[in-house]
Amino acid sequence: MQLRRVEVPAQAAHRPVRTGGRAARRHAARRARRGSVGVLLCRLTGELFITAGVLMLLFVAYQLWWTNVRALQQAGGAAHHLQSRWDEDGQGAADRDAGDFSPGEGFAILYIPSLDVKAPIAEGVGKQKVLDRGMVGHYGEPSGALKTAMPWDKQGNFALAGHRNTHGEPFRYVNRLKPGDKIVVETRSAFYTYEMTSRLDQTSPANVTVIAPVPAGSGFRGPGRYITLTTCTPEFTSTYRLIVWGKMVDERPRSKGKPDALVN
Structure with a gap:
């Protein structure tokens, strides 16, 4: 059998061959849809991470800035209220007995001149009623290991x-206190001045001794009139407690004015 040459029209020679055209278009459409979904998921994930980051930054700002602003306002108002009430009571007003104060009730003001600290002291060490309001709390449970003395008691801690x-x-910088630094407590009737003597950098929260x-x-060998400051350590944790001790060196009626530690 002989082969014959077949002439192809010119237009047919240049016409593109269509093989699987519809299938290719469907495949391309599916790829485009998958690409769009992937891009959308990536964008959504990115936005979620950004939102989470912003929320974390806001929380940090709340903890490190706003809680301080609010607590300092509350503490400043409580200290002013205490001093105004004492002035209204006049000279000669006596301090109340230990145990007469309800939890969260302010009864004194703490000064640490070397640290520029002035904070009201309230009964109890609860967070909501006392500590989170910028106040210093007194360990004064009616009974048990957490009951401690008042400044006007003739002996105790x-x-x-x-x-x-x-x-x-x-108590942010109480770790900077040095022996001899003064700690002053003002009450309705008197100023009590203590002198820092020693510090324990770390101990268990359960160590009530x-x-x-x-x-x-503390290094104290017998009964006396002492002060103890307790706070959390390391910073931004509550794993351990940092302890500062001092002993009373002066008692001065409010009628005689501020002690030297608050004047100099």
Whole structure:
């Protein structure tokens, strides 16, 4: 059999061959849809991460800034209210007995001149009623290991707790106190001046012996009139407690004016 040459029209020679045209278009459409879904998911994930980051930044700002602003306002108002009430009571007004104060009730003002600290002292160490309001709390449970003395008691340990970070952070820098630095407590009737003597950089939160009448680890050998400051450590954690101790060196009626530690 002989092969024959077949002439192809010119137009047919240049016409593109269509093979699987519809299938290819459907495949391309599916790829486009998958691409669109992928892009949408990527965008959504990115927006979620950005939103989460913004929320975290707002929370950090709330903790580190706004809680301090609010607590300092509350503490400043409480201190002013205390001093105004004492002035109205006049000279000679006596301090109330230990146990007469309800939880969260302010009864004194703490000064640490070397740290520029002034904070009201309230009964109890609860967070909501006392510590988170920028106040310093007095360990004064009616009974048990957390009951400690008042400044006007003739002997005993006046033990206090305060935040080291956030909510006014009155005890932020108590680790900088040095032996001889003064700590002053003002009450309705008197100023009580203590002198810092020693510090315990770290102990368990369960170690209540540090606020005993003669606190363990303080170096005190017998009964006296002491003060103990307790706060959390390391900073921004509550894993351990930092303890500062002092002993009373002066008692001065308010009628005689401020002690030297608050004047110089």
